Amino acid sequence: MTAVPASTGGAAPYGARHVAIIMDGNGRWAKKRFMPRAFGHKRGVDTVRDIARAARDMGLEALTLYAFSSENWKRPADEIADLMGLLRAFIRNDLAELVSNNTRLKIIGDYQVLAPDIVDLIEDAMARTAGNTGTTLAIALNYGSQQEIARAAAKAAAKGEITPEAIEAELDTACLPPLDLLIRTSGEIRLSNFLLWQAAYAEMWFTEVLWPDFTAAHLREALEQFGARERRFGGR
Numbered sequence: 001m002t003a004v005p006a007s008t009g010g011a012a013p014y015g016a017r018h019v020a021i022i023m024d025g026n027g028r029w030a031k032k033r034f035m036p037r038a039f040g041h042k043r044g045v046d047t048v049r050d051i052a053r054a055a056r057d058m059g060l061e062a063l064t065l066y067a068f069s070s071e072n073w074k075r076p077a078d079e080i081a082d083l084m085g086l087l088r089a090f091i092r093n094d095l096a097e098l099v100s101n102n103t104r105l106k107i108i109g110d111y112q113v114l115a116p117d118i119v120d121l122i123e124d125a126m127a128r129t130a131g132n133t134g135t136t137l138a139i140a141l142n143y144g145s146q147q148e149i150a151r152a153a154a155k156a157a158a159k160g161e162i163t164p165e166a167i168e169a170e171l172d173t174a175c176l177p178p179l180d181l182l183i184r185t186s187g188e189i190r191l192s193n194f195l196l197w198q199a200a201y202a203e204m205w206f207t208e209v210l211w212p213d214f215t216a217a218h219l220r221e222a223l224e225q226f227g228a229r230e231r232r233f234g235g236r
C-alpha cells in the first residue's frame, strides 16, 4: 500500500480531511413510498454520486462510504443480488467521471470474495484511478471492522510486533488520512462494525435523514458543526 499522503492540497473544509458515512435508511425510504427496497437502494446510488461530487468540490481528501457490511450477507439473496447489480453498474457507469475529475477509487474490506467479474471491475477501476491526486473515494465492501483489525494484527504479528502503530499500518485504511468525522443517516445510533479502530478520536454526527434524502447541504451542515467542535485527543 502507498504511504499516508501528507496533504493533497485539498481545502480541508472546516478542518476536515477525511469523512466517513454509514449510508443507512434505503429500505425505510422505499417503504414510506410503498416501493420495493431495491428502489431505495437505486436512489441511494444517486446519493452516492451526488455526495462524491460534493466531497470533491469541497476539497475533502478522503470520503469513505459503507456500502456493504460483512453482516449484510444475512439479508435475503434477492436483496444481495440487487445490491451487487447496483455496484456493477456504478463502477461501469461512473468510472469515466472518477478518472476525469482526478478522484482515486479505493476499496476497503474483503472484496476479493465477491463475484469474479466484480473483483475484475474493482481492480481495473482502482488501477485506472491510482495515479489521481484529488479526493480519494473509499468504498467499504464486505467490510467488517473487527475482521479488519484481526487481519491487521495477524500481519503485524507476522512482522514481529503487535503495537498500535504496527496494527494501524496494516489496516485497510492505512493509505487514508486519519478519520475526522463519522456520519450515520437514518436515526440509528450505532457503528455496525464500521471503522471501530479509526473512530477512536473521530467526531460523530447522526441525522434522522434517510440516505436517499441526504444532500450536499447536509454534508456541509455536518462539516460546519464539526468545525465548531473542540477536539482534545485526551489533552487539555
Ligand code: IPE
Pocket: 023, 024, 025, 026, 027, 028, 029, 067, 068, 072, 083, 186
Ligand atoms: C442501507 O440501507 C444500505 C445497506 C445496508 C446496503 P438499508 O438497506 O439498511 O435500509 P434500512 O435500514 O432497512 O432502512
Ligand code: IPE
Pocket: 022, 023, 024, 025, 066, 067, 068, 069, 072, 188, 190, 192
Ligand atoms: C450498516 O447498515 C451497513 C451499511 C450501511 C452498509 P445496516 O442497516 O446493515 O446496519 P444494522 O443492521 O441496522 O446495524
Ligand code: MG
Pocket: 024, 025, 026
Ligand atoms: Mg439499515
